[in-house]
Amino acid sequence: MMKSFIAAVLLLSTAVAAGAAAPCLPCHAEKTPAAVAQWQGSAHARAGVGCEKCHGSDHDKIVRGEAKVGMKVCAPCHQKAYQEHRASRHGMGLHSGWGCTRNLTNRKPGECRFCHEEGDEVPRSDVQCARFLKQSPEMGEIGCNYCHSVEDACDSCHSKHMTDLKIVRDPNSCAKCHMGPDHPQWEMWQTSLHGTLNATTGSKTGPDCQTCHMPKGTHNVSIGITMSSGGVPYPAVKAQPARADMVNICSACHAPSFAKRELERGDQVRSQSLAILKEAEQVIWDLNDRGLLDPMPENRPPHPLSGQRLVTDSQMLYEDTSHIERLFFKMKKYDYARTVKGAYHQNPAYTHWYGNAELKMDLVDIKSEASRQKERGGKKGEGKAAAPGAEDELKALKNKFERGALSQEEYAKEKGKVLEKMR
Amino acid sequence: MKNLVLTLFTVLILGSLAGCAATLPAQLPTGLQVKPIARSDADTPFDAALNGTFATVAKGNVTLTDRQGKSVKVVDGAASALSFSSGGDRLAVALPAEDGTWLRILDGSGKTLGETKIGGRITSVAWRSEKEVLAGVLNVRKFSFGSQMTSRLFQWDGSGVPVATTLNDVTLRPQVASLPDQLLYNQLFIAVSPYRDEIAYTTLKDPPLFTPYLKVLIRNLETGSGAEVGQVQLGGGKVIYAPDGGSLLIGDAENAARRVSLPDGKELETWPSAAINPALSPAGTYLLLDGHLYRKGKEIATFPAGSRGVFLPDGSAMAVSYQGELFLVSGLEDGLVPALPADLERVLKLRRLRSQKLITDQEYRKELERKEPVQ
Known part of the structure; x- marks a missing residue:
């Protein structure tokens, strides 16, 4: 009796699935057999969600690549996951960096222009990251969008036609993007005690990415994080509840006091590292004030977002810059990130050797390069007929004042001191 | 009233006879004398040297005339601009050619010391020093949608290749580009500051839907930095430095002339005459505006409309060009020309800093008040 019932259900479900996809299957079983097979084994097929439900019925549009299955196609059925995703950092994947912050409350005035032409409500581009804008379309697609499309593409993690949760519960699915020199969270986790325990005894004793960052299956991967993706600490009003969330997550295995203490150690490493980073950044701005960057921003191709100005924030480039900026890029984007993220992921080697040691050596390199530039600038100036040191000093002060590094009084x-020396 | 009518009548009678006799119809105050000294074709440039030599365009040729009235032709052809160096030993002459303008430097006897060809129309020449001459050059390229006017400064030492700097680049609407030359090219008259570190000039601005006008600008020749100090109507393109270099005489062709402070352009003084063919005496006592001669702000004589003048470098006289003749109006008491500061090098350094806005005008003045410590 039971066997007959199961057989009937299977037959019925196959018929439902076939019915849902009826117009497409004959051709696509031949043209795209893998897609058909994956769909046939999916929960979507079992629930009668056919091709047209997601792809629409305009075949020409599909062929032209204009019927992409974006997140809004999935949202009506997966509202909870969609809302959680939108609230998370993944939900802003295409707006990476502080320059692309339409959902943040503390966005800077005038940022709308990054996405909109003046007076135009339609964004002119989905991706605004300066580094993306400098890429060729091909590099932009593979090197940028394959990860940053997560903002609007469930299949970025879930794959296209399969619905097996085993895929997205594997840390490898995170590794596609969360690896490499700029944020090697996957490698950090893998070689940490958490990772080792996971590999040897399973996820119940060794937590993985999903355990800590997607607790209870949430799609808000930003729960418990207390800094921006660029490593800038959140203000207390935002950081404190996030910290409480993370302590709560850790407390599933650890004593809350232990978790709190460990995370606070990470905070200390972060603020110490940020101080080193800021020191290096000041060295570069000082060179810029003195007109000693080689080349100076006004003598380079313009920055896609900021024009011919020095940029050392999240939108800084690794091309069309001076050598010292290239050193700073590595320091900020690789070594600072590795130190801080290494500390929060409890990985000693990443915190120290791949992070902190590199960070400190970067500062040595940057200071040394600045000395060379100053020496070079001094030699260049020897031939100037009427360009005294006072003039250079005043120029540097003017630049500092104009970028807000000096108050009116300061x-x-x-200036008074320089003029006094001139007398 | 009777006297006024009589005077006007006299002026009219004398004016009508001017074609027949070399006279300058003007009622002059006691102490001023007038006499003809040379021929000077109408609407052509002229200048006076420190030693009393006059350079004019006479019968279509550049001519030098000494105080005794002895004239010698030194260049075949008319000049579009000419200027004696401050020492009077050299004369810079701009000579229009088919594909540009020749810039030539002559010595006191008319011998050519150097010559170079510049693409464009030289509207003015001025000496920065005894060795360096400056030329303001306009280029106009015509397109279907309008014309492009480029203003350039040429700095030339008389031997090498002139150094060119673009001062302005403007697109003119067709109706502006077709304005008469007297309006369109009546600009870019380079004035050199008494400190010799800065120039003042005008450039054309043609904003859409608005009347074109001239911007009055100053520019430090060492740093290339400058500032806009005022705006004047088209046709009022000539600017003159006050003898102390701290202010500039500017004005419209229709409205009153005014003196503005440098570099902020604040109005310091006004005169009721339009700034047509303005000239200022070396010490600043006398000012000629549209034929009206002022002494310390008070009008003392009126020359007929269309007369133009230059003051002799020693301030003792003024040469007035009127209806083909150059007249010498002597008996002027100009006074002493303000001397440059003793610590000139330091002042020039401060001016350089101010031009780049590295110090404010207030800080500049405060520093000027401080004297260098006695050694």
């Missing part, structure tokens, strides 16, 4: 005072 500027006047410092």
Whole structure:
């Protein structure tokens, strides 16, 4: 009796599935057999969700690549997951960096222009990251969008036609993007004690990415994080509840006091590393104030978002810059990120050797390069007929004042000192 | 009233006879004398040297005339601009050619010391020093949608290749580009500051839907930095430095002339005459505006419309060109020309800093008040 019932259900479900995809199957079983087979084995097929439900019925449009199955196609059936995703950092994947912050409350005035032409409500581009804008379309697609499309593409993690949760519960699915020199979270986790335990005894004793960052299956991967993707600490009002969330997550295995202490150690490493980073950044801005970057921003191709100005924030480039900026890029994007993320992921080697040691050596390199540039600038100036040191000093002060590094009073005072020396 | 009518009548009678006799119809105050000294074709440039030599365009040729009235032709052809160096030993002459303008430097006897060809129309020449001459050059390229006017400064030492700097580049609407030359090219008259580190000039601005006008600008020749100090109507393109270099005489062709402070362009003084053919005496006592001669702000004589003048470098006289003749109006008491500061090098350094806005004008003045410590 039971066997007959199961057989009937299977037959019925196959018939439902076939019915849902009836117009497409004859051709696609031949043209795209893998897609058909994956769909046939999916929960979608079992639930009668056929091709047209997601892809629509305009075949020409599909062939032209204009019927992409974006997140809004999935959203009506997967509302909870969609809302959680939108609230997370993944939900802003195409707006990477602080320059692309339409969902943040503390966005800077004038940022709308990154996405919109003046007076135009339609965004002119989905991706605004300066580094993306400098890429060729091919490099942009593979090197940028394959990861950053996560903002609007469930299949970025879930794959296209399969619905097996085994795929997205494997940390390898995160590794596609969360690896490499700029944020090697996957490698950090893998070689940490958490990773080792996971590999040897399973996820119940060794937590993986999903255990800590997607607790209870949430799609908000940003729960418990207390800094921006660029490593800038959140203000207390935002950081404190996030920290409480993370302590709560850790407390599934650890004593809350232990978890709190470990995370606070990470905070300390972060603030110490940020201080080193800021010191290096000041060295570069000082060179810029003195007109000693080689080449100076005004003598380079314009930055896609900021024009011919020095950029050292999240939108900084690794091309069309001076050598010292290239050193700073590595320091900020690789070594600072590795130190801080290494600390929060409890990986000693990444925190120290791949992170902190590199960070400190970067500062040595940057200071040394700055000295060379200053020496070079001094030699260049020897031939100038009427360009005294005072003039260079005043130029540097003016630049510092104009970028807000000096107040009106400080500027006047410092100028007074230079003029006093001139007398 | 009777006297006024009589004076006007006299002026009219004398004016009508001017074609017959070399006279300058003007009622002059006691102490001023007038006499003809040379021929000077109408609407052509002229200048006076420190030693009393006059350079004019006479019968279509550049001519030098000394105080005794002895004239010698030194260049075949008319000049579009000419200027004596401050020492009077050299004369810079701009000579229009088919495909540009020749810039030539002559010595006191008319011998050519150097010559170079510049693409475009030289509207003015001025000496920065005894060795360096400056030329303001306009280029106009015509397109279907309008014309492109480029203003350039040429700095030339008389031997090498002139150094060119673009001062302005503007697109003119067709109706502006077709304005008469007297309006369109009446600009870019380079004035050199008494400090010799800065120039003042005008450039054309043609904003859509608005009347074109001239911007009055200053530019430090060492740093290339400058500032806009005012705006004037088209046709009012000539600017003159006050003898102390701290202010500039500017004005419209229709409205009053005014003196503005440098570099902020604040109005310091006004005159009721339009700034047509303005000239200022070396010490600043006398000012000629549209034929009206002012002494310390008070009008003392009126020359007929269309007369133009230059003051002799020693301030003792003024040469006035009127209806083909150059007249010498002597008996002027200009006073002493303000001397440059003793610590010139330091002042030039401060001016350089101010031009780049590295110090404010207030800080500049405060520093000027401080004297260098006595050694």
